[in-house]
Amino acid sequence: MEELSTVLGDISSVIWGPYVLIPLLLGTGLYLTIRLGGVQFVKLAASLRLGLIKRKDAGAEGDVSQFQALTTALAATVGTGNIVGVATAIGIGGPGALFWMWVTGLLGMASKYSEAYLGVRFRGTDAAGEKSGGPQYYLERGIKGPFGKFLALFFAIAATIACFGIGNMTQGNSIAANLENSFSVSPWVTGAVLTVLSLAVLVGGIKSIGRVTAGFVPVMIVFYIAASLYILIANVADIPAAFGQIFTDAFTGTSAVGGFAGSAIIIAVQFGVARGIFSNESGMGSAAIAAAAAQTTHPVRQGLVSMTQTFIDTIIVVTCTGLVIITTGAWNMIDPDTGEQISAALMTGEAFTHGLPGQWGHWIVTIGLVMFAFSTILGWCYYGERNIERLIGRGAVMPFRVLFSIVVFIGCTTELTVIWNFSDMMNGLMALPNLIGLLILSGLIAKETRWYLKHDPKLEASKAQIEDFMIGREGWEEWKSGDVVGSAHSSRR
Numbered sequence: 001m002e003e004l005s006t007v008l009g010d011i012s013s014v015i016w017g018p019y020v021l022i023p024l025l026l027g028t029g030l031y032l033t034i035r036l037g038g039v040q041f042v043k044l045a046a047s048l049r050l051g052l053i054k055r056k057d058a059g060a061e062g063d064v065s066q067f068q069a070l071t072t073a074l075a076a077t078v079g080t081g082n083i084v085g086v087a088t089a090i091g092i093g094g095p096g097a098l099f100w101m102w103v104t105g106l107l108g109m110a111s112k113y114s115e116a117y118l119g120v121r122f123r124g125t126d127a128a129g130e131k132s133g134g135p136q137y138y139l140e141r142g143i144k145g146p147f148g149k150f151l152a153l154f155f156a157i158a159a160t161i162a163c164f165g166i167g168n169m170t171q172g173n174s175i176a177a178n179l180e181n182s183f184s185v186s187p188w189v190t191g192a193v194l195t196v197l198s199l200a201v202l203v204g205g206i207k208s209i210g211r212v213t214a215g216f217v218p219v220m221i222v223f224y225i226a227a228s229l230y231i232l233i234a235n236v237a238d239i240p241a242a243f244g245q246i247f248t249d250a251f252t253g254t255s256a257v258g259g260f261a262g263s264a265i266i267i268a269v270q271f272g273v274a275r276g277i278f279s280n281e282s283g284m285g286s287a288a289i290a291a292a293a294a295q296t297t298h299p300v301r302q303g304l305v306s307m308t309q310t311f312i313d314t315i316i317v318v319t320c321t322g323l324v325i326i327t328t329g330a331w332n333m334i335d336p337d338t339g340e341q342i343s344a345a346l347m348t349g350e351a352f353t354h355g356l357p358g359q360w361g362h363w364i365v366t367i368g369l370v371m372f373a374f375s376t377i378l379g380w381c382y383y384g385e386r387n388i389e390r391l392i393g394r395g396a397v398m399p400f401r402v403l404f405s406i407v408v409f410i411g412c413t414t415e416l417t418v419i420w421n422f423s424d425m426m427n428g429l430m431a432l433p434n435l436i437g438l439l440i441l442s443g444l445i446a447k448e449t450r451w452y453l454k455h456d457p458k459l460e461a462s463k464a465q466i467e468d469f470m471i472g473r474e475g476w477e478e479w480k481s482g483d484v485v486g487s488a489h490s491s492r493r
Helices: 002-015 021-035 044-054 066-077 084-093 096-121 135-142 146-162 165-183 187-202 205-234 236-252 261-280 286-291 299-327 344-355 360-391 394-412 417-440 442-455 463-470 476-481 488-492
Strands: none
Touching (some): 066 299, 084 344, 096 286, 096 299, 096 442, 135 286, 146 165, 165 187, 187 360, 187 394, 205 299, 205 344, 261 299, 286 299, 299 344, 299 442
8 A cells, every 4th residue: 555655646746746737737827817818807806796795697597506506616625725735735835835826826717717617608408407517528519529528538537536535535534533633533433424414415416515505615714714814813913924935935945845945946836736726626627517507697607706716715715724824833833742843734733723722723723624624525526426427327426426425434434645645646637638628728718708798897787688699699599508519408309
């Protein structure tokens, strides 16, 4: 197992290294940002208003509201990456890694918009009458010929396998380990309870998941941010120095990393980007699967709502975690038992313990991690089932939900060093075909985005108004009926 873990770690290092995914992720995000006219900056306020305040499009087709689709995607992304992932990036790459997480998030918003737009634009209707979309469909339907089909199948296989790692066993393991450490709860008890809770929610499908996440996700995020802000207010005098260190170390490296300056910078970039993507999943294509289920009157509208997920995840939640770790000094704190820097698994807990009175810090981190990780399990089950539906058919969905719930128990009660390395590798293999597809389809995305925003710049148009300026537009009638080329609904007609 140690040898396997080493091999997987080496493969993951290549995929997430400076020559494969890092330039592809940043390059794709930058390219789409330019082609879309910086849509993540100029339309952020309107997108937040549409997703968080208006929340739904009246009379729109879909399975869940725009807000529920957003919270389902947030449920899948706001997880251990926001607590342990941030600590890992800063612990290894120094405070400068947080800067590169920001860059990944800001550029990733354009990628997230694009994949969500495509997820809705090329969604179909499955045999149960539910909307189904994501890279496993839009790569094939948008890119004609064998290459598009290859990319779609590659993504579907990688996502199906990856969901048991990033979205299941690693999350359950983190919950069990933290509950045992903080409250002495046996991993077997945690595993049994989590399995039952997961099954109770997941058997109801996306509508059940959407209802739970719509009520659960906002509460957990506000709870965590409130605790973070308390610490930051208490350490407000240290915040300017923290920002100075973040920006300086992003380009000069930090002594905590060791080695020559150039290697320190590379490490800061590598871990900032890798953990940033692990946290917000921009470019991986996963959030497009949740977006495809949304009740929306136009693909652009849901793309913009989905884009705010990366802003909330990285620019708000990740920043809170990172600043707490830096201002409290936890990022270079020494473990008295080993004489070495404390591990990433303990870093955020130590930061909150030093920032809050009594033992509240560890408890809040534990409770936050439990909520974040459980919500991730719910979101990723939906991602997995949509890819199973693509590969095998609708009949495999319910058995998959049951199996997924059972595997949560395995994650809670097993050592998972190999699974963590495997998850990193599979995440990268998901991102590769999706990013290639985004670049190929960028012309369509840019053209349709410009057309829509020209007629509805404030995102306030009604369904009737949208119909007026979209009538006669290529693919519009097919999209409204769910009969996109290749959809299950179309094939039954």
